[in-house]
Amino acid sequence: xxxxxxxxxxxxxxxxxxxxxxxxxxxxxxxxxxxxxxxxxxxxxxxxxxxxxxxxxxxxxxxxxxxxxxxxxxxxxxxxxxxxxxxxxxxxxxxxxxxxxxxxxxxxxxxxxxxxxxxxxxxxxxxxxxxxxxxxxxxxxxxxxxxxxxxxxxxxxxxxxxxxxxxxxxxxxxxxxxxxxxxxxxxxxxxxxxxxxxxxxxxxxxxxxxxxxxxxxxxxxxxxxxxxxxxxxxxxxxxxxxxxxxxxxxxxxxxxxxxxxxxxxxxxxxxxxxxxxxxxxxxxxxxxxxxxxxxxxxxxxxxxxxxxxxxxxxxxxxxxxxxxxxxxxxxxxxxxxxxxxxxxxxxxxxxxxxxxxxxxxxxxx
Amino acid sequence: xxxxxxxxxxxxxxxxxxxxxxxxxxxxxxxxxxxxxxxxxxxxxxxxxxxxxxxxxxxxxxxxxxxxxxxxxxxxxxxxxxxxxxxxxxxxxxxxxxxxxxxxxxxxxxxxxxxxxxxxxxxxxxxxxxxxxxxxxxxxxxxxxxxxxxxxxxxxxxxxxxxxxxxxxxxxxxxxxxxxxxxxxxxxxxxxxxxxxxxxxxxxxxxxxxxxxxxxxxxxxxxxxxxxxxxxxxxxxxxxxxxxxxxxxxxxxxxxxxxxxxxxxxxxxxxxxxxxxxxxxxxxxxxxxxxxxxxxxxxxxxxxxxxxxxxxxxxxxxxxxxxxxxxxxxxxxxxxxxxxxxxxxxxxxxxxxxxxxxxxxxxxxxxxxxxxxxxxxxxxxxxxxxxxxxxxxxxxxxxxxxxxxxxxxxxxxxxxxxxxxxxxxxxxxxxxxxxxxxxxxxxxxxxxxxxxxxxxxxxxxxxxxxxxxxxxxxxxxxxxxxxxxxxxxxxxxxxxxxxxxxxxxxxxxxxxxxxxxxxxxxxxxxxxxxxxxxxxxxxxxxxx
Numbered sequence: 035x036x037x038x039x040x041x042x043x044x045x046x047x048x049x050x051x052x053x054x055x056x057x058x059x060x061x062x063x064x065x066x067x068x069x070x071x072x073x074x075x076x077x078x079x080x081x082x083x084x085x086x087x088x089x090x091x092x093x094x095x096x097x098x099x100x101x102x103x104x105x106x107x108x109x110x111x112x113x114x115x116x117x118x119x120x121x122x123x124x125x126x127x128x129x130x131x132x133x134x135x136x137x138x139x140x141x142x143x144x145x146x147x148x149x150x151x152x153x154x155x156x157x158x159x160x161x162x163x164x165x166x167x168x169x170x171x172x173x174x175x176x177x178x179x180x181x182x183x184x185x186x187x188x189x190x191x192x193x194x195x196x197x198x199x200x201x202x203x204x205x206x207x208x209x210x211x212x213x214x215x216x217x218x219x220x221x222x223x224x225x226x227x228x229x230x231x232x233x234x235x236x237x238x239x240x241x242x243x244x245x246x247x248x249x250x251x252x253x254x255x256x257x258x259x260x261x262x263x264x265x266x267x268x269x270x271x272x273x274x275x276x277x278x279x280x281x282x283x284x285x286x287x288x289x290x291x292x293x294x295x296x297x298x299x300x301x302x303x304x305x306x307x308x309x310x311x312x313x314x315x316x317x318x319x320x321x322x323x324x325x326x327x328x329x330x331x332x333x334x335x336x337x338x339x340x341x342x343x344x345x346x347x348x349x350x351x352x353x354x355x356x357x358x359x360x361x362x363x364x365x366x367x368x369x370x371x372x373x374x375x376x377x378x379x380x381x382x383x384x385x386x387x388x389x390x391x392x393x394x395x396x397x398x399x
Numbered sequence: 400x401x402x403x404x405x406x407x408x409x410x411x412x413x414x415x416x417x418x419x420x421x422x423x424x425x426x427x428x429x430x431x432x433x434x435x436x437x438x439x440x441x442x443x444x445x446x447x448x449x450x451x452x453x454x455x456x457x458x459x460x461x462x463x464x465x466x467x468x469x470x471x472x473x474x475x476x477x478x479x480x481x482x483x484x485x486x487x488x489x490x491x492x493x494x495x496x497x498x499x500x501x502x503x504x505x506x507x508x509x510x511x512x513x514x515x516x517x518x519x520x521x522x523x524x525x526x527x528x529x530x531x532x533x534x535x536x537x538x539x540x541x542x543x544x545x546x547x548x549x550x551x552x553x554x555x556x557x558x559x560x561x562x563x564x565x566x567x568x569x570x571x572x573x574x575x576x577x578x579x580x581x582x583x584x585x586x587x588x589x590x591x592x593x594x595x596x597x598x599x600x601x602x603x604x605x606x607x608x609x610x611x612x613x614x615x616x617x618x619x620x621x622x623x624x625x626x627x628x629x630x631x632x633x634x635x636x637x638x639x640x641x642x643x644x645x646x647x648x649x650x651x652x653x654x655x656x657x658x659x660x661x662x663x664x665x666x667x668x669x670x671x672x673x674x675x676x677x678x679x680x681x682x683x684x685x686x687x688x689x690x691x692x693x694x695x696x697x698x699x700x701x702x703x704x705x706x707x708x709x710x711x712x713x714x715x716x717x718x719x720x721x722x723x724x725x726x727x728x729x730x731x732x733x734x735x736x737x738x739x740x741x742x743x744x745x746x747x748x749x750x751x752x753x754x755x756x757x758x759x760x761x762x763x764x765x766x767x768x769x770x771x772x773x774x775x776x777x778x779x780x781x782x783x784x785x786x787x788x789x790x791x792x793x794x795x796x797x798x799x800x801x802x803x804x805x806x807x808x809x810x811x812x813x814x815x816x817x818x819x820x821x822x823x824x825x826x827x828x829x830x831x832x833x834x835x836x837x838x839x840x841x842x843x844x845x846x847x848x849x850x851x852x853x854x855x856x857x858x859x860x861x862x863x864x865x866x867x868x869x870x871x872x873x874x875x876x877x878x879x880x881x882x883x884x885x886x887x888x889x890x891x892x893x894x895x896x897x898x899x900x901x902x903x904x905x906x907x908x909x910x911x912x913x914x915x916x917x918x919x920x921x922x923x924x925x926x927x928x929x930x931x932x933x934x935x936x937x938x939x940x941x942x943x
Contacts, residue, residue, distance in 0.1 A: 044896045148751065148866055156866065163870055167877045177880040177894040178873075301755045304865070311869045 040242035043250045045176040049237070049320060050089075050254025052179040054230035055186065055261065056317030057138045060310065062227055062262050063269030063284035070220030071275040072209050075267045077220035082259030084221065085228040086252050092231070092380045093247050096238035098393030104235035105331035111387045120379065121332045127376050128325035129345065130369040131229075132318055133352035136160055137362060139314045140353075146286065146307050157353055164318045165342050168326065172240050175319050182312045187257065189309045193285065193302075194264035196292045201271030226370040227262065231255060232377060233320050236327060322349075438536040444553030448476045450536055451549070455480075466494065468520070468552070469501035471511045476551040483546035485565030488527065493548065493561060496524045513554040520552065521559060529562035541619060568593065574676035576843050579715040586676040591621050591695040597678040598625060598691070607685065612643065614657070618650035621695040622657065625681075630688045632921035638885055639690055639703065654697040663883045668848035671884040673702040673709055680714045688922030704887040706919050707879060708904050710845035711735065716907050725906035731839055732905055738837035738846070739853050739875075742779045743860035743868045745829045749775040751864030767823040776861030778822050782830040783854070785812070790834065891919040 041049070058065070066074030099107035104124065109117030140156040148156070167174055234251055241247055269284040272291075278284050289306035326345055330338035356362040387393050432454040440447050448463065455461035455478070464477040475497065477489065501524055505511065511519055521530060533539040534557040539549050546564040571593065574586030587594045595609050606628040613619045622643070626636060642661040651657050654674060662671045672692075675681055681691045681700045692701040702709075711731045716724040749768070753761055771778060789808035793801040809831070816822045833853065840846040852875060859867030882889035892900035900917045902908035914929075916922040 042895045143866060148864055151863065151866075155863075159863070159870055163873055163877075166874070170877065170881045174877065174881050177888070177890065178877060180894045180896060181876060181880060181890060304752070304755050308865060308869050311866065312873065315873055 039173075041172070041176045041237065041240055042242055043246045045180050046237060046241060046247060046250040047254040047257070048180040048183040049176050049233055050231050050251055051257045052183060052186070052313060052316035053233050053320035054228055054255065054258040054317075055190075055313045056230065057135050057142075057314060058227040059190070059262075059265070059313065060142060060283040060285045062224075063266045063278050064281055065223050065227065066220060066266045067270055067275045067278035067284075069223040070216045071212060072206055072270060073212065073217055073220065074270055074275065074278075075206075075263055076209070077217055077224055078227075078263045078266045079259065080217075081221050081224040082228060082255060082262065085225060085231065086255045086259070088377055088380065089231045089234055089251060089255055090248065091384050092234045092377075093238075093251050095380050095384045095387065095393075096234060097244065097247065098384075098387055100238050100244055103239060103327065103331055105328050107387075107393060108383065110392050111383050111390065118332065120376075121328060123372060124376055125325060125328045125332060127369060127372040128232075128321050128328060129349055129352060130365065131373065132321040132325060133349045134362070134366050134369050135314065135318050135321065136349070137353040137356065138366075139311075139318075141359075141362070142283070143307070143311070146283075147304070154354065157350060160315070160318065161346050161350060164315065164322050165346050167315075167319050168322045168342050169339050172236075172323060175323050178319065179316050182316055185309055186313045186316075187261070189306055190261045190265070193289050193292065193306060194261070194268050196294075196302075197268045197272060197288050198264075200291070201268055203271065205271055205274050225374060228255065228258065229370070229373045229377065230317065230320070232373075233324060235380075236324060325349075433537065436536070440534060440536060440539075440556045440558065442554055442556050444474055444476065444551050444555075447536075447551050447558070448478070451478045451540075451543075451551075454536075454540060455543075464494075466498055468497055468516060469505050469511060471505065471516070473511070473513060473516050474553045478543055478549040478551065479563070480543060480546065483566050484548060484563045488563040488565065489548060492527050493525055493550070493563070496526065500524075517552055517555050517557075517559070520550070525550075525559075525561060527561050527563070531560040532557050533560055534558075541613075544619065545621070564592075566590075571597070577676050577680070577713070577841065579713065579718075581718045582714050583677070583679045585678060587678060587693075587698040587700060589696050589698055591623055591693055594678070594693050594698075594700070595623060595625070598682055598685075601678055601682040602627075602685065614643065614646055614648070615651045616647070616649050620651040622651065623693045625685060625691040625693065627685050627688075630686065630916070630922050630924050631690060632688065632923050635688075635690060635704070635885060635921050639692075651694060654692070654694040654699045654701055657692065657694055658701055663885065667878065667882060668851045669707070669879075669882070669889075670710070670842070670844040670848065671705060671882065671889070673705040673842065674699045674844060675702060676700075677714060683714070683717070684920070686927075687916050688920040688924075704885040704920060705889075706884065706887065706891045707845075707889050708892070710842040711840065712903075712907075713841040717910070721907050721909045728907055729905055731841070734836040734839035735849055738833055738840070739849050739856065740868065740872070741829055741833045741836070742783055742853055743856040743871065744865070745826075746775050746779050746857055747860040747864040747868050750861065764823070764825050767825050770820040771823050771826075772820070774861075775826070776857065778826050779829070779857055779861075780854070782816075782822055782826055783833070783857070786830050786834050787850075887919060887921065892917075 062078070063074070066078055070077040095107075096104075099110070102110075105117075105121045108120045111117065112120060136157050139160065140153045143156055144151060144153055167178055231251075231254065234247075237251075238244060238247065265285055265288070268288060269278045269281075273281070273284070273287070281287050286303050286306065289303040292302040294302065322342065322345070326341040327338045329341045329345065330336070352365075356365055436450050436453045440450070448465070452463060455463075458480075460481045462477070462479050462481050466475055466477075467473065468475050477493065479489070497520065501511070521532075531542075533542060533549075539558050539560065542560045543549050546566060548561045548563045550559040550561060552559070568590050569588050571585045571588055573584050577586075585597065587597065591611075598607070598609070604627060607625065608628055609623050609625050611621050611623045614622050624636075624639060624643075639661070646657075646660050648660070651660075658670070658672050658674065659665065664671065673684070675684075676698055678700075681702065684702045685691055689702050689704065692703070694701075711728060716728060719727075748756055749764065753765075756764065768775070773781070785808075789804060789812075793804045793808075796804060813827050813831075817824050817827060833850075837846050837850045840849065852871075856868060856871040859871045861867075863870065880888070880890050880894055888895060891897060892904055897918045899915060900919050902912060903917060911928075911930075914927060915925045916927050918925075
């Protein structure tokens with residue numbers, strides 16, 4: 035049966051949203067409050083809009099090369115050597131993010147849910163499950179993102195809505211009183227929370243309706259923008275900026291406050307953690323997909339499935355390497371820097387591709 | 400040792416030339432008749448009859464009846480299988496006209512010779528609706544074996560095939576596995592022709608096509624596929640025909656066997672085609688653009704393509720009000736979750752996260768578990784295995800004994816196991832809840848597939864707690880989304896998301912709003928209903 039293949043419009047939104055929402059969701063309010071104080075909500079909003087602008091550039095760039103991924107068209111724009119260097123950076127970055135996410139997830143899970151389970155066990159089972167999914171191809175990745183999107187949105191919205199009545203608007207009385215500096219540093223900090231839309235670099239060859247990439251891709255950023263801003267608003271509104279900055283997982287704190295039906299569902303935080311496993315899983319599979327397909331294209335090959343299983347041990351080693359929280363934070367910072375550089379690189383690449391007349395309609399199809 | 404000696408004896412005897420003749424005789428029993436007789440028919444009637452005899456002589460149910468055509472002296476013969484034919488038809492509609500009435504006719508001056516006998520018999524003598532002809536032996540043989548009567552006329556190298564089928568039939572009865580409270584009470588039977596007639600009675604559209612092919616080298620099972628021209632996607636029909644043509648097997652055992660020969664992913668506990676006993680459900684699915692596959696000797700139709708959501712639908716949903724149906728359908732989805740996850744979640748909560756249970760409940764569970772010597776995972780596996788044993792024994796036994804097993808197993812063993820300290824009352828509740836929930840799912844094969852999944856889930860819960868349950872949940876989802884049924888994603892309309900089909904998914908939308916056929920069945924003609932004018936007027940003006 036020859037039916038139209040490729041990702042549907044809603045799947046684009048789902049993939050982008052789910053690869054953004056992941057590990058950082060638990061600590062988004064802490065990051066916002068630490069850097070920007072009570073301006074955190076504004077910072078989260080404005081960073082989301084900026085990220086959407088970058089994503090729009092990314093989609094424009096992808097539309098110029100509808101049959102290529104970033105690994106291939108970067109070589110065309112930047113030349114062979116620089117393009118390959120960029121590709122190598124990209125591979126390193128995606129592997130790093132996968133490793134950091136797995137490690138951060140395992141740490142959080144052991145702290146919140148399974149105090150006696152060895153961390154290696156949690157990480158290995160998660161990685162095996164992810165490689166099983168990624169081996170099914172981008173359509174599997176897209177569909178699983180699609181199917182897990184509604185529960186993730188519902189639960190996060192529930193956390194926000196059930197707590198919004200307790201927000202003390204009095205805490206927002208001195209908003210914008212600290213000048214521009216905390217806002218700028220806040221944007222730098224929060225922008226990493228929106229990372230994940232790099233997947234747009236890879237979507238243009240596999241999407242069914244290529245002209246619909248722009249609205250649905252941007253919708254994929256709008257959803258985390260609303261959810262993140264809601265979480266930050268509620269967290270700071272309830273606990274205040276300085277207290278929120280000291281809580282490791284403010285979102286869990288919010289979920290813990292909820293009790294449904296009297297005390298029948300008093301451990302809402304556990305339900306929240308269980309659904310958070312879903313969003314972690316979707317983030318990991320997206321990055322694992324990106325890592326394996328980047329390596330394959332960098333080597334000039336077509337079939338990426340063997341590379342998944344070659345990357346898994348490497349990723350596991352990166353994930354297990356940091357001994358303590360300080361080391362982990364170093365790795366996270368490193369991956370954040372590379373990530374920001376990789377994402378922002380789409381702007382000069384678009385300019386260069388226009389200047390050098392690469393891509394576009396004439397050699398697009 | 401004795402066996403080996405015996406074999407040597409047989410070998411020696413076969414080598415002995417004195418026994419050669421008996422060997423040849425034995426060969427006539429073992430070698431196929433096709434290899435001994437040429438398959439072309441000759442003009443000699445007796446020779447043709449001998450060829451039929453070479454095939455069937457050894458079978459006691461084959462009947463060879465020789466007689467003369469009227470008074471003309473042309474010899475004829477009937478070949479049929481006793482038991483597959485209607486004797487009244489043979490006596491009154493074939494032999495009587497040919498022997499008695501024809502001789503009366505000949506007295507009026509009509510002459511019948513070898514030159515016109517065949518056409519005269521076919522056109523003027525035999526008052527039977529369905530008459531065909533066969534010019535080779537194997538084609539004629541196939542008709543004989545499916546209950547038709549072969550008429551051999553001397554002087555012709557072809558034979559007449561007369562339909563006189565009639566065999567014992569179970570009769571149409573209440574579908575056992577898919578009962579409904581409000582709806583038709585008739586189910587398919589084992590006879591293909593009865594089943595196609597049931598479909599025709601429900602849909603009088605001449606565009607409903609029933610194509611029949613024979614599958615199985617030896618069993619020659621009739622397999623019919625039914626679709627409606629103009630609704631069903633031609634690509635789907637081609638795909639099905641391709642898959643059916645690839646089958647090369649000696650026997651098609653049942654429709655479930657056929658299903659496994661043409662399905663997409665064999666390594667799945669879940670069915671990828673919907674099997675149904677109900678003609679009304681079959682026709683409703685034909686109307687949505689699906690194809691039904693009917694297998695002779697099997698009271699089940701297979702519907703393709705199928706999606707996971709379909710297994711939670713019952714024909715009754717469409718007979719009742721949409722609000723109540725939606726409520727019941729939601730209940731079924733909840734039941735499917737309970738059937739798969741309840742024991743796993745219970746194990747995880749009791750052995751890993753006892754802090755998550757509300758404190759009073761935790762205390763009472765702990766109190767009931769205090770006398771139980773096993774960890775909860777062992778207890779759960781014992782009890783779940785027991786209930787599967789009870790279910791399986793109840794299903795195989797005659798109905799009255801099956802009920803006894805239910806009472807003995809459910810009430811007495813349950814009570815005694817708790818009293819003996821083998822299990823806790825909470826575990827009994829969990830296990831019975833699982834069992835009851837799994838019976839809520841209307842499709843048996845989907846229910847049993849889901850029930851199987853709970854055992855690996857229990858092991859995951861026993862090793863990793865709720866995280867393990869979640870891993871299992873994700874793994875099940877990966878499996879579901881990666882499956883396809885004839886190219887259609889198994890989780891449609893959830894993934895890929897088809898908004899239009901969500902109105903008949905967990906909720907069943909109002910009948911008046913179901914104006915389009917579902918996308919998920921590849922229908923090429925989407926319009927199901929065209930009656931919205933008046934309603935819109937009322938909605939916009941508010942005037943009744």
